[in-house]
Amino acid sequence: MRILTLLAATALLLPAVPAAAQSLTANAAALRDKALADPTAWNVVESLTTEVGPRPIGSPAMTRARDWGVATLTALGFENVHVEPFTTAAWARGEESAEVVGPWPQKLHILGLGRSAPTPKGGLTAEIVLFRSYQEMLDQPAGALKGRIAVVTQKMMRAQDGAGYGAINAMRTQGPVEAAKRGAVGYLIRSLSTDDTRLPHAGAAQPGGIPAAALSTVDAELLEHMVARGRPVTVKLQMASTFNPKAEAWNVVGEIRGSERPDEVIVLGGHLDSWDPGTGAIDDAAGVAIATASARLAASLPQRPRRTIRVVMWGSEEQTGSGEAYAAAHKDEVGKMVVVGESDLGAGPIWSLSLPKGSADHPAMRAFRASLAPLKVIVAGAPRFGGSDVEDLIKAGAPFVDFNQDASRYFDLHHSADDTLDKIKPEELAQNVAVWTSFLYTVANSDIDFRALAKEAK
Amino acid sequence: MRILTLLAATALLLPAVPAAAQSLTANAAALRDKALADPTAWNVVESLTTEVGPRPIGSPAMTRARDWGVATLTALGFENVHVEPFTTAAWARGEESAEVVGPWPQKLHILGLGRSAPTPKGGLTAEIVLFRSYQEMLDQPAGALKGRIAVVTQKMMRAQDGAGYGAINAMRTQGPVEAAKRGAVGYLIRSLSTDDTRLPHAGAAQPGGIPAAALSTVDAELLEHMVARGRPVTVKLQMASTFNPKAEAWNVVGEIRGSERPDEVIVLGGHLDSWDPGTGAIDDAAGVAIATASARLAASLPQRPRRTIRVVMWGSEEQTGSGEAYAAAHKDEVGKMVVVGESDLGAGPIWSLSLPKGSADHPAMRAFRASLAPLKVIVAGAPRFGGSDVEDLIKAGAPFVDFNQDASRYFDLHHSADDTLDKIKPEELAQNVAVWTSFLYTVANSDIDFRALAKEAK
Incomplete structure (x- = not known):
């Protein structure tokens, strides 16, 4: 019932998309379809799980994962690819x-x-x-x-x-x-x-x-x-077990620099580290892949995005440290972060999403929502979490979104030896990429100001 | 289609059950219902998997399993409970x-x-x-x-x-x-x-x-x-790994002695040994439990069975040896074995069964088949296998049956750490017991001669 009602509401809104947003909708829809057929995310998960495998923080594998991240972002055409080191406590089995x-x-x-x-x-x-x-x-x-x-x-x-x-x-x-x-x-x-x-x-x-x-x-x-x-x-x-209170760790970063307002940054990512029993496929090679593939696809039209899209592969989510380190290193930049998000609940399809307060009726978000109609994603209430690695950015004032994945099967696999590539359905992974691609494209090519909209909505 | 046709055939046969077989049918049906509500088989599987666990041949656990077998048969009222030793090769991880x-x-x-x-x-x-x-x-x-x-x-x-x-x-x-x-x-x-x-x-x-x-x-x-x-x-x-070419092993045996023809013996069982990763629940505590519970239930009416029902817990199926040893020790008795069978394909419900050639229309088998109508078991063609541990008895001429279990999920679990109690559905285990109980009862209380029927059918 709820799905039908909301789809109907979305349909009714379609004619109301202003002229200025209509090309956004058309482009977002085209990118959505391109994303549904794009193998990049699958290839990224396959590569990370096959060539690196399990990668707990403090392990030699995590060092290889760092190098893999740099190589992958570079090969996919990202700019300003770099590593941001920090130290964190590492427990090893x-x-x-x-x-x-x-x-x-x-x-x-x-x-x-x-x-x-x-x-x-x-x-x-x-x-x-x-x-x-x-x-x-x-x-x-x-x-x-x-x-x-x-x-x-x-x-x-x-x-x-x-x-x-x-x-x-x-x-x-x-x-x-x-x-x-x-x-x-x-x-x-x-x-x-x-x-x-x-x-x-x-x-x-x-x-x-x-x-x-x-x-x-x-x-x-x-x-x-x-x-x-x-x-x-x-x-x-x-x-x-052994414990290293000051293990080396890294956030791996790549950007697509904005053509008009490069200092306005959309930050999204997944985490690169994993627990050791599986190959860290759903937790969180999938998130890394969804973010990377979406950013690349969102910038795949001839005209590059007006704002910067930044992908972060956070380096120590499971044992904490990467979100804190990132927020500390970027505290002066938080005011320019347009919106932040993390994909870290597997590779199940996105079934609902929570946009920042007061933003759903902005022309850019109308364009985005319109592009989602065929994917049957529900637009739900205000976001509540954002993700472990963006929590500190959110505390510092960054607007954020929750793109809610179907986690029905996630905890069958999570943190176990069964967290492996074969558990991911390529079409579900691609659905995630389609939603994020459309979102990144519309936000990066609009002037939407989530902070101002949230204030107005008060 | 096939199911419907066969059920219809069973229904049509019901009025044709001769008067002499009608009390067999009534008793078999009553025992079937008693079996469906009886917790013995579940308790046996629970006990063996909890108190012994994995029990590869040659291991200390297998010695405990032998003692468990003797104690269990004794506690359940079997007669002539004893151990038949043999040696076999034992590989150990x-x-x-x-x-x-x-x-x-x-x-x-x-x-x-x-x-x-x-x-x-x-x-x-x-x-x-x-x-x-x-x-x-x-x-x-x-x-x-x-x-x-x-x-x-x-x-x-x-x-x-x-x-x-x-x-x-x-x-x-x-x-x-x-x-x-x-x-x-x-x-x-x-x-x-x-x-x-x-x-x-x-x-x-x-x-x-x-x-x-x-x-x-x-x-x-x-x-x-x-x-x-x-x-x-x-x-x-x-x-x-290590290898012991002459490990001690045992078949554990218990009987319900027949009241009229004790030397005519129905032999059925499961195997007591298991692979080591799981607790050997479906392979084959289930078979041991089905055989033990069925024999006990088949003898639970005031009048004891006319023929002997013998339960054998074979001691080395996985690494071979127990069937061979049993057949060698009982070669002079094979001619008096009325029928033999083994339950060794898990705990899924019996969906079809194969009776010895030429026997399906004998009054006792009509009575048995009539008792199965509510369980929707199909009576299919001639038996093909019997079971690893009765193979040598079959070669020596013993009539045998195949009671075919639904093995759809069996090989998800078989020989893995997932072969554990929680994978067994008590109601499916009880369905097996109901079918075997009805069969044992009708065979033990009739004069059916499977050898003669097979000869006539030629």
């Missing part, structure tokens, strides 16, 4: 294992959580105490988990917008600290996953001083079955 | 790893193939030569693969009856020998899998003198992407 040692010995499939402490050499063996909800663990008093490995097996729910992840995220990010406060010596969670494979899902946690890892959903359920028998269950956990 | 070392270094996800040779200490590094079909490799002349690691990436097809597995099986079982004949020093295949997870699928091969392993489907495709770039790709393979 070492040998890891977990097993039930009694009463029913079995190996468990785990991935250590980022920033968690290693175990003593030879491992850590303790009785587990299992909670089926995170709240149940939080309700334990101080000391209640003394000497135990705390296990939380709450299940993440599937949701089209990925809301299940935000709802349960504290179980991974805060859990190790909360378990340690209550006396636990180790912490295991059911992976934040919507799939049923035996592949655990990695991710970062707040440093908690205790070893912490994610079990595959299968192993979390196995421990539930054991605990239900009423006998004490003992687990041995071994983790040999 | 050691540390394994594989990685592309150049030009694009990345780790690969593998599982060594059963009976393949270990690599030299420190591993084996060689350029790969990749074939997209097994035939393409077979077409290479002797010496063509000299010094190379041969890689075959042919894809297994999904099929309801699992036919895709039989069609491609030689790629795993014969491939190492064929690759070695052509000079290869190592052999990698795309897992025989219908899923797209990054979990490789194990399985046995003929001893080939070269290290051989299965790549996950994802990693097979990754190598295809690398090879497509036209540069030599080098892989390092490390496998530290």
Whole structure:
């Protein structure tokens, strides 16, 4: 119902696009169709996942990813291609294992959580105490988990917008600290996953001083079955992670310089780093590819864009640092950023988008919206997030957009060994590129001022 | 169309069930409904996967599985519960790893193939030569693969009856020998899998003198992407497997002794051993559970069965040996085996069944077929396989049945870490038990002679 209503509204608006915007609409529509048939984004994902693969910050692979980024942007005709170095903390996985040692010995499939402490050499063996909800663990008093490995097996729910992840995220990010406060010596969670494979899902946690890892959903359920028998269950956990508080890192940047107002900059990107179990295809080679391909396509008409389009491949999203470093380095430029955005929720199609407050009826945004009609994208309310790497730019006042991808399957794969090229549908990736291309083209070739529109709308 | 026609045929047969068979039908139908609501099979699978887990032949877990089998049959009221020892060759996985070392270094996800040779200490590094079909490799002349690691990436097809597995099986079982004949020093295949997870699928091969392993489907495709770039790709393979030519093994047996003709024996079972990555839930705790629960239910009416029902938990199906040992030990008894069968294609519902030649219109089989009407099971043509562990009994003349399970999803999970309890639907498992219970009941309480019927039908 909602889709039909909004499509009807879009159709009614079409005749109202002013004459000045009509060529914008026509060009945006032409670029949209060009994007739907363009292989650039797919080629970029294929290249990064094949030639670099997993690339956690601080690893040799991440250095190769940096060089790959420079080479790719250069080969695709970007200008001012350069690297902006910074340092950030890098946690690196070492040998890891977990097993039930009694009463029913079995190996468990785990991935250590980022920033968690290693175990003593030879491992850590303790009785587990299992909670089926995170709240149940939080309700334990101080000391209640003394000497135990705390296990939380709450299940993440599937949701089209990925809301299940935000709802349960504290179980991974805060859990190790909360378990340690209550006396636990180790912490295991059911992976934040919507799939049923035996592949655990990695991710970062707040440093908690205790070893912490994610079990595959299968192993979390196995421990539930054991605990239900009423006998004490003992687990041995071994983790040999290392931590570098000042690892080298880089944001990789390329631009298409504006022909009339080059200092007015549209900033978009994805993140170049990834977790290590997969090849970082959906998280976030896809975002890097969508941004890169869209910028190139938006500038592919004979007349170059009037404003500058800048693509940033952020270098440390998973373990944080790249957005902060970028905002700090560009704080004097934020006032000239027309709009910022990040693609970092996979390669599912964009099903709705949130434009900056008060901007939807501006002729440029009408032209953009009109160009989206065949893609059936809903224009929804105000943007809420923007992306981890643009968060600090947004705090500093940059207007931003949310182009919401269908994340129904994203958390089947996210941060696991299953985050690989074969999970991406080329036509869905191209749909993302079509939406972004049309947006970049209309914004870069108009005089839309999102800040002023937001003020007027107050 | 076929389903409708056969159901109609079954319905038409109902009034033709002779008076003598009518109480058989009524009892079989009552037992069918009891089985559909009975938790025994689920509890058996849950117990074996939780308390023993993976149990390859030759491992300490297999010894625990033997004890579990004896305890389970005893607890469920079976008689003559005992262990029949034999020896068989046991291959055991050691540390394994594989990685592309150049030009694009990345780790690969593998599982060594059963009976393949270990690599030299420190591993084996060689350029790969990749074939997209097994035939393409077979077409290479002797010496063509000299010094190379041969890689075959042919894809297994999904099929309801699992036919895709039989069609491609030689790629795993014969491939190492064929690759070695052509000079290869190592052999990698795309897992025989219908899923797209990054979990490789194990399985046995003929001893080939070269290290051989299965790549996950994802990693097979990754190598295809690398090879497509036209540069030599080098892989390092490390496998530290061990081989025991005379490992201890056991078939675990329990009976419900017949009240009138105890020496006439129905033999059915599943196999107790499993591959190591999963917990052996669908392969084959399910079969063990279906056989055990069905036998118990078939004997659950006040009057005990007239013939003996024997459940065998075969002890070495995956690496062979248990069927051979059983047939050798019971060769003098084969003539008294009424019928034999094995459940070893997972826990999907039985969609068709193949009764011994000439038996379908016998009153007992009419009674059985009539009891299946609500389950919508098709009665198809003559049986073709029986099961690995009853193959030698069949060769020796034992009548047999094929109860064909829906294997559409079986090869997503088979021999991989994903072969776990959560993949089984209790209602589908119970459907299997209902079909077998009805069959066991009608055969054990009738005088049907499958051998004589087959002779008459000639």
